[in-house]
Amino acid sequence: MREYLKFYIDGQWVDPIEHTVGTTINPATEEPSGKIALGGVQDVDRAVQAARRAFKSWSKTSREERLAVMERILEEYNKRSADLAAAITEEMGAPAGLAGGFHIHLGLGHLTTAIEVLKEFAFEEKIGNSLIVKDPIGVCGLITPWNWPVNQIAVKVFPALATGCTMVLKASQESHFSAQIFTEILDAAGVPAGVFNMIQGRGSVVGEALAVHPEVDLVSITGSESAGVQVAINAATSVKRVCQELGGKSAHIILDDEQMAANVAGAIGGVMMNSGQTCSASTRMLVPKARMEEAIAAAQEAAAQVTVGDPNSEVAMGPVVSGKQFESIQGYIAKGIDEGATLIAGGVGRPEGLDKGFYVKPTVFANVTNDMVIAREEIFGPVLCILGYEDLDDAVAIANDSDFGLAGNVSGVDLETARNVARQMRTGAIYINGGFDFHAPFGGMKRSGNGREWGEYGFHEYVEIKSLVGYEPAAG
Template sequence: MHSYEKFYINGEWVQPSGSGAIEVINPTTEQPCGSVPNGDASDVDAAVAAAKAAFPAWAATSAAERSGYIAQLAGKLDENKEALASLISEELGMPVGWSVAIQVGLPTGVMASYIDLPAEMEKEEELANSLIIKEPIGVCGFITPWNYPLHQIVGKVAPALAAGCTMVLKPSSETPLDAFKFAELIDEVGLPAGVFNLVTGPGRVVGEAIATHKDVDMLSITGSTEAGVRVAELAAPTVKRVTQELGGKSASVILDGAELEAAVGAAVIGLSINTGQTCAALTRLIVPRQSQDAVVAIAKGAAATVVVGGAFDEAAGMGPMVSKSQQATVRKYIQQGIDEGATLVTGGVDMPEGLTEGYYVPMTIFADVTNDMVIAQEEIFGPVLSIIPYDTEEEAIAIANDSPFGLSGAVWGPDVDAAKAVARQIRTGQIAINGGDFNIAAPFGGYKQSGNGRELGAHGLTEFIEIKSLQL
């Protein structure tokens, strides 16, 4: 059991004002694996006050000093990767091998990518008689999700530190344990008191207290579109900056002449990672109608290679859903797809063979899906793939764009130029061309209801900056 009883506020572990605890359930065993304090608005007040008090001195530190702290944190994450991965696997359910590589490896790389970026804050621009300078925006409130918990924390904390901001973090109640381990690492590197503060509790209490707080200058949330809308509404009266990385229903468009084995295999295996609980997952596979039968055969074969099992099962490539409620939600969508008349290729609403406990859903593939079906329009957040046939390239682009979301995507073509030509017409924030790798230095974020703003790299840093003009 990993039990935490105190919050990290103003450089110290302090007793919470709120009462009770939030129990964390291991989705592999369905048993408790830890607990964290159940905070309230008073805890948020204390954390924000600490961040506000720490801001002037932290904002005045040199870029070199902030770079040093970021480098130390990157080193600490790397040193503790095995322990962090094990912790995240317990609370989330991702197989531990994937957790080492993705749940810890990715945020370690992101933190390291910000080591040199504090220097951007000291660059100035002369514009006629004006001197344009950069300043940190101030106290930041972070609300992070359960699916990539440490990565989403680091994706906000690293640029905030680089810019010279102070912060208050509220992690998800489903997977909060890694946030407390991260706070321990913050304490070990000796980050000045009040720069980073951690409070846990329900979104309707702690999250809303952060969103409405008059001394929070900027709010960054990663979560559902509904949650993003809610915090934006709450933040509006104080006119704070709000950045949102929200839902997705991303399309992988396969053009005529593309390599089917690579394109289809990437979609299926990519969806198995984190059990489809990825906002940027490619859940719509848009394929030439004449190729649908071949695509279905390849997809079914790829799905058969995915071994489903517990977080610490060495053979497992896909673990359970994060919670019983998420399992029920995904099963409901699968049944809806069946009821809508889509062809169930593999998977379904039953537990994977040989498993009797744990919040599992099998890899599920539908064919003959039309883009007006619920399973093609709504974010399922599970290992459910919809294969949608098209007749013309123009129709494929229209299908890809016929979505309230626009977070990610992919295009597979017979050559790079053909794929790029289609990718430029798809309204989404990031698109992989013929299997292009994820780049932690490239901006990540969405169009439409997938959010506002960008994370990662130098573009992510700009969300934490105010621009000032000195008229000389």
């Protein structure tokens, strides 16, 4: 049983001023796995004040000084990667191979990319007779989710550090084990006191306190649409910057070619990874309507190969994160059946042989229409919808007919056609034939949020643009 009852403020592990103790549940066993302190408004204020004091000196550090700190973090991260992976499996049910693989690789990739970007980032540039300066924005409130816990912390903390900001991290209650270990890594790396602070707590208390605090200059949140909206409302009173990476209902357009069946099968595995708990997962698969039966056969075969079970064994899928999430997903599956979609894999209830733990069957619906609830709302579980399209114009129209615009995929042999389709999709990131790039900006359109993370574009979220007009004397 883990116990994390202290917060990290001003370079020290301290007792909370006001808190309750929460119990965490292992999603694979439904048994208690730890205790956590849930802080209050006074704890937020203490952390913010520490960050404000530290900003005076950290914001003036040189590129070289920040690089030295981040290189030390890299060294400590590599030492603790196995601990981070074990925590992720325990807290949110990611299979050990996934937790120790892609989960840890994402955090490492964002750190090494931030180091690479920092080495060349232009904090000053001349335009006309003016000098344009990119100053650190100040104290940042960072609110992160549970589904890719280290990734979402890393993609905010490292750019903030690199640009000279100070911060207060509030991680999800569902993923506080990895947040604690991440904080231990930064402490061991010697991040100066007050530059990074971490408190735990409920979003309705700690998250709100961060958003309304007058000494917080920016709030960056990754979470649900409703949480992002509430943060923006709370932040409006002090006119602070709000960066939101919210929900998605991404489309995967499969082109009509000889690779269609193989691309359908590959897409099934992509959605089921992490038990479908990925905001960018392409849970709307678009296939040629004339080849729907072929797509169904490929999807059924691929879904049957997705193994589900104890995340400490060699399985493709562990449980979903909580009982609440399990019940929500079950409701959506039942809704899909009621709406008349064709259930071709999975369904309601736990997989056979699993009578305990929040396990969901890998579920696929075919003959889905884009007006169905399961095609419009984010389910955040291992549930995929297959929709048919008449031609590519129809496919693009269906893909863009969504309140969300976070991500998307296009797969096909003809690269030029895939590129053309991707250009027409109204979404923040489109992955062509499985492309991946730590330097490519990630973020949404429409109700999926605003702003961009990853690579150099992630740095821009944490700087203010200042113009020194007349910096150069006028010619003549």
